Amino acid sequence: MNLPDAEQLCTDLIDRVRPAITPDTAVIGIRTGGAWLAERLHAAFALSTPLGILDISFYRDDYHRSGLHNNVQPSRVPFAVDDRPILLVDDVLFTGRTIRAAMNEIFDYGRPARIDLAVLVDRGERQLPISATWSGTSLAVPQGRLLRLVRNDEGQLSLRLSEAKAA
């Protein structure tokens, strides 16, 4: 199937999110694809608050089925979360479980004023009542396939479709 151009989606997303950005907005990306996208948004908005990165491994709801992931990385939230508007960023919104885990983790850092969600692609098929504030595009992806963002050595983003690994 034809996948949309991730760079173009990213540019469009930045334009659409920009009006909602305030001086104290903080951007948090979900590792790995969401963190790359968050880097772009953070740079485009020239925010003074440093970029936050979450690795949601310790909050996943499939821990008791599939265990801890092999390369867990530390989360970094180098600012006070309390009363701050948070822009949460991920590459692909699917079941909503990752976003639930990320929101749980954010609340262990503090009580944000609000959380908005920006994603590059919404592939539908939600299993939780979660929706994105902004999504670059909607795309139906066949079941059992994994859609994710990849970044090449030059830092260019693209979408890739692969077989999902059995849990």
Added chain:
Amino acid sequence: MKNPQLDAQGRLQHLLTTEGLPKAVMEQILDTAASFVGVTERDVKKVPLLRGKSVFNLFFENSTRTRTTFEIAAKRLSADVINLNISTSSTAKGESLLDTIDNLSAMHADMFVVRHAQSGAAHLIAQHVASHVHVINAGDGRHAHPTQGLLDAYTIRHYKQDFTRLTVAIVGDVLHSRVARSLIHALTTLGTPEVRVIGPSTLLPTEVGRLGVRVCRDMREGLAGADVIVMLRLQNERMKGPLLPSAQEYAKSYGLTPEKLALAKPDAIVMHPGPMNRGVEIDSAVADGRQSVILPQVTFGIAVRMAVMSLLGSH
């Protein structure tokens, strides 16, 4: 032969010893611990991984510090922790070890943290429990204390990054030290090119060369150019026993003073598993000095124990 610490898929099933623990598993524990260090620095120091699980601390031998760090680790993973003071309970009434385990398993224990004066006690329990129950050895006799060895390895990696260029000197009563044995196995597996042991010949095991270490009889030879110095605790009973003339004599030859520390590299770090005998194996000027990482070891110990528990508790 099947490694009793791993399940059929190669995942960590029990942590009994660092001997024979695959390098990849060790690195996974250290990498995961690095993420838990971040968690322990937050206001909310808890993650939900072991919610609903019960961790039983079975300390047949006293150790307030180790038991406390396991308790904190389990609680920060949201587990329920039950501490059993064995000396005042059933064993004192004559119940066998495995009967005690069966009874606690009937109370739906998910994980046992075991300290026992008998080498092999944790192995025995691990062979006995059902496959969903996990055992962590928190020290058995002279044999092993794997989480201490791993937290020492974590501390070394934190300050020195790469094991493959390091000289590590372990000083003291290696013969009776499960801490030393567990650290030596961890360091050699992780690729440390030179591990030295230094101590009086009465306190070095005769087969020590087999562990892949270099034996040094005096501090001048042993500390020269070292990146890491690990001081072992001199047990009280050893000070009065037949293997040493006296604690003062020992301190003179093997106690770490600022003068002896100066033989090592200028950026060498000093470690000690605690509790310290100030003035015997280590001088206060060193223990409280700028090269000491003894207190960070304690902090990292919690993260390493969280990592081990979280890798065990998922299956």
